[in-house]
Amino acid sequence: MSVIKTPKTREDFKAYYALRYRVLREPWGHPKGTEKDDYEPISEHFMAVDETTSEILGVIKLHEKSPGIGQVSHLAVAPEHQKQGIGKFLIDAVEKRARELGYKTMGAMARVTATAFFEKHGYHIAGIPVPHLGTTHLVWMEKELNP
Numbered sequence: 001m002s003v004i005k006t007p008k009t010r011e012d013f014k015a016y017y018a019l020r021y022r023v024l025r026e027p028w029g030h031p032k033g034t035e036k037d038d039y040e041p042i043s044e045h046f047m048a049v050d051e052t053t054s055e056i057l058g059v060i061k062l063h064e065k066s067p068g069i070g071q072v073s074h075l076a077v078a079p080e081h082q083k084q085g086i087g088k089f090l091i092d093a094v095e096k097r098a099r100e101l102g103y104k105t106m107g108a109m110a111r112v113t114a115t116a117f118f119e120k121h122g123y124h125i126a127g128i129p130v131p132h133l134g135t136t137h138l139v140w141m142e143k144e145l146n147p
């Protein structure tokens with residue numbers, strides 16, 4: 001069974017960023033460091049962890065984009081654990097936290113390859129795709145959060 005945890009120790013953060021890098025940057029040969037953005041210090045970080053093995057299965061982060069609007073980013077599930085509900089588990093956990101924080105809207109700069117995943121979870125495209133790191137395009141998607 002998997003549980004949601006927040007990374008706390010240096011080792012937790014190393015493993016957290018390593019998974020992010022492996023899924024979101026390494027396949028395109030991007031250098032180490034590109035897996036982080038300017039919002040790390042003001043973000044809340046979440047990881048889905050296998051309770052038995054302590055393996056990190058997926059990661060996501062949340063920050064306040066503007067008053068009342070939460071932004072999720074860097075959602076990544078380990079390839080060998082995709083299509084097992086981990087992505088849904090993470091997004092549900094982050095939306096729960098966003099409601100606790102009083103956010104009315106949730107958004108994401110989604111990879112164009114992941115828009116169907118976000119649509120499945122109630123998001124709609126609300127922007128124009130923009131190039132990202134020369135390898136993919138991102139598009140703003142959002143949904144209203146019901147209390």
Ligand SMILES: CC(C)(COP(=O)(O)OP(=O)(O)OC[C@H]1O[C@@H](n2cnc3c(N)ncnc32)[C@H](O)[C@@H]1OP(=O)(O)O)[C@@H](O)C(=O)NCCC(=O)NCCS
Nearest residue numbers: 075076077082083084085086087088110111114116117120
């Ligand atoms: C996109 C991603 C986070 C989805 O995570 P996942 O754990 O594989 O997804 P889940 O198993 O929780 O899927 C939940 C639902 O979304 C659907 N889904 C998952 N990925 C999908 C996709 N790319 N397109 C359409 N539907 C998708 C599943 O079929 C499932 O539907 P169901 O509930 O009807 O069975 C994961 O595939 C991933 O890390 N991809 C590479 C990195 C990436 O693109 N991250 C997003 C950056 S914006």
